[in-house]
Every structure is written in structure tokens, then in C-alpha cells.
Amino acid sequence: MARVLRATEAQLEAALRSLRAGELVAFPTETVYGLGADAGNPAAVRRIFAVKGRPAHHPVIVHLCGIAQLRDWAREVPQGALRLAQRFWPGPLTLVLPRAGNVSEAVTGGQDSVALRVPSHPMAQQLLAAFQGGIAAPSANRYGRLSPTRAEHVREELGAAVSVVLDGGECQIGLESTIVAFQGGRARLLRPGAIPAAQIRRIVAQLQVGADETSPRVPGSTSAHYAPATPLIIVPAGQIESRAEALSAGGRRVAVLARRAPLAAHPSVTWIDAGRRARQYGHDLYDNLRTLDKSGCRRILVQDVPDAPAWAAIADRLRRAAAGAGREDAAEADAT
Ligand code: TXA
Ligand code: MG
Numbered sequence: 001m002a003r004v005l006r007a008t009e010a011q012l013e014a015a016l017r018s019l020r021a022g023e024l025v026a027f028p029t030e031t032v033y034g035l036g037a038d039a040g041n042p043a044a045v046r047r048i049f050a051v052k053g054r055p056a057h058h059p060v061i062v063h064l065c066g067i068a069q070l071r072d073w074a075r076e077v078p079q080g081a082l083r084l085a086q087r088f089w090p091g092p093l094t095l096v097l098p099r100a101g102n103v104s105e106a107v108t109g110g111q112d113s114v115a116l117r118v119p120s121h122p123m124a125q126q127l128l129a130a131f132q133g134g135i136a137a138p139s140a141n142r143y144g145r146l147s148p149t150r151a152e153h154v155r156e157e158l159g160a161a162v163s164v165v166l167d168g169g170e171c172q173i174g175l176e177s178t179i180v181a182f183q184g185g186r187a188r189l190l191r192p193g194a195i196p197a198a199q200i201r202r203i204v205a206q207l208q209v210g211a212d213e214t215s216p217r218v219p220g221s222t223s224a225h226y227a228p229a230t231p232l233i234i235v236p237a238g239q240i241e242s243r244a245e246a247l248s249a250g251g252r253r254v255a256v257l258a259r260r261a262p263l264a265a266h267p268s269v270t271w272i273d274a275g276r277r278a279r280q281y282g283h284d285l286y287d288n289l290r291t292l293d294k295s296g297c298r299r300i301l302v303q304d305v306p307d308a309p310a311w312a313a314i315a316d317r318l319r320r321a322a323a324g325a326g327r328e329d330a331a332e333a334d335a336t
Contacts, residue, residue: 007123007166016130018163019044024051026140026154027127028168029119031092031177031194032147032286033154034063034137035162036127045106045136051161054143059109061094061177063135064118065128073114073134075100078182080204087203090120092173092194096181107136117177123168139176144225146286146293146321149174153290174283175313180207192313194282224324226286226317228293230255231325232300234318240303244269247299255297257288259305270295278310285314289321 007015015025022044025036035052037044039062049056062073067085070077074097077085081095099114108114116134119125128135139147140154140162148154151167178193180200187204189197190211201207235243240256241263248254248268256262256271259281272288274281292300302318305311 035140039134039136089118255292
């Protein structure tokens, strides 16, 4: 069993001891919980991949205590990147930059770039300040699954594999950081997150959006990712009731994540009204999907979200969570 820690001095010491021994420490950030290892210890970083079941060539983010450490990890810091770091760090922004010579391949997945971020969660700051080195950390979930936003999520999913879980309560944002890569003089938004593209553009006007064939790999930007185990389908608001009814034929349970209350109660439908405010919806998203995933339902129907900047990161995660469910759904429709 993982120990549950609050960051008292003694608990912080235990986390530091684990990191220095090459073990894994889960810790809270303002976005989601991270599964951390000493970024300067390739064997420790490889342990992250083993625990997550993540393919070895996928790079991980190195978390730093402050902007002063940037040049220990990046050999080049373009003006735009520096200005973004000054504006948004500590905070939910990850910068992908040309890597410094000492950064191991375990961290970069063999690429010439490294992803760097300074998180703002006080407990993450406390840990990083005390550790002094970089902490490599992907989200603390199994590969492809929902990111954890509470310490319980980490314990449920990764349990004994993590020597220490620092419990910093619920993550304030609940969605992963915005990722901006700088390559060949260009800035590119690789993953939408809490910081909208418009705010990045105020500082880097030439921001391009989405990966191209020369972009560094971002596994969360391909195929099914951020997904519950239960197949998830996105449906327009007006079709939720009819789809839920059709799927619940024979008394089978169906889950709904909506932005409104149901028109009428239905005994086979587990309904969460996640509200109309993007910030709150995003904060609750993974926790709500976990709840629905555990509810024994055969499908999760998600009401589509507005096509608006405040909803961009949420829409992105829902699309990826739904990827892969389509084929299964069609097969089942044929069979029933
Ligand atoms: O909010 C977050 O970013 C959280 C917290 C824990 O910091 N971390 C997180 O890590 O979401 P992860 O590994 O689940 O997602 C990070 C993404 C991955 O898609 C990875 O491929 C990408 O960042 N990434 C890491 N290094 C990269 C690099 N050198 N080039 C391009 N993408 C990179
Ligand atoms: Mg992840």
C-alpha cells in the first residue's frame, strides 16, 4: 500500500528519500497528479513507463522549481518561450524546447527536445524546491486512461507501485497543461489546456495549432486517450434521452454526463449534470467520468460541449476519450 502523505517536514523527507533512491512519488499539481521520478536518473524514469504501461519512446515532462532552472534542461530558449515562461510560470503551461546535452533519452523518448513545466501547486513547489533537481512526471494514471485529480484516484489505480503519494487534495484545474513546442523558430500548440490559445497568441503571435508531421510526438494527441474503460459516445443535447432509452433496452444501465438536468427521471440512467460553466466542468470532468465508469453502465453518453475557446481543452479530451468507442458501438448495435 502506498503511504498517504501530507507535506509536513517528515512527509516531504520521505518523498525526497524515495526520489533519491530512484523510486516513484506521486504528487499533486494544479492540473492533475503527476507520477514523479528523478529526471536525472534514467533507471528511475524507466520505472515510470513500467508502472504506467506506457510505450518507452513517449517523452515525459520535466517539472522544475522555477524559471532559473530552464537553462539546465534546454540548450536554447527562444525569446517567445522565455516570455511565455515569464508570463505563465508557475502555472499550467508546458514548453517543448531543444534539449540540453545532459537530458537522458529516457526523458525525451530519444527526441532532440524536452518538455518543461513549473507547476504552481504549493505542494509541488515545496517538493521541487527541496529536491532541487528536475522531476520527470507524466500524469499518474495507466497509459491511455483518465488523469487523476485526487490522491485517491492515484491510490486506486497505481496502488503499491508508488512508494509515496503526496495528498494535496483536489487539483484546482483538473485538465492537463497547455503544451507549446518551439522548433525551428516556430511555436506550435501541441495540446490545448487551461491556458487558451488566444492568451498564448498575445505573447507569441505566430502560434500554429495542432501537430504536423515534423512535430514532436504527443501520445495524448493521437488515437484513444484520456479514456474511461466504458465506451464513451458524444451526442447532441436533443438526442440524449432517446439514445439513453435505446441503449438501456432490457434494463441495462446507461450513464450520462450532461450540461443540464434530465427532462424526466429514468430508472436505468445514471445522470450527472456537470453544469454550464467551462471552468467547473473541466475541474470535475475526470472525477465525473471515473464515477460514471464505476457505475456499472454499458455506455457513457456525453452531451456535446460548445465550440468556444473556454471549452477547447474539454472538447479535445472528450474527443480523445470517445476515440475507439465508435467501432465497438457499431458492432453492438448490429448484435442487438
Ligand atoms: O498537466 C500536465 O501536463 C501533467 C502534470 C502532471 O504536469 N502532466 C501530463 O503529462 O499531462 P503526460 O505525460 O500525461 O502528458 C504530457 C505530454 C505527453 O503527451 C507527451 O508526449 C508530451 O507531453 N511530451 C513530453 N515531452 C515531449 C517532447 N519532448 N516533445 C513533445 N511532446 C512531449
Ligand atoms: Mg497523461
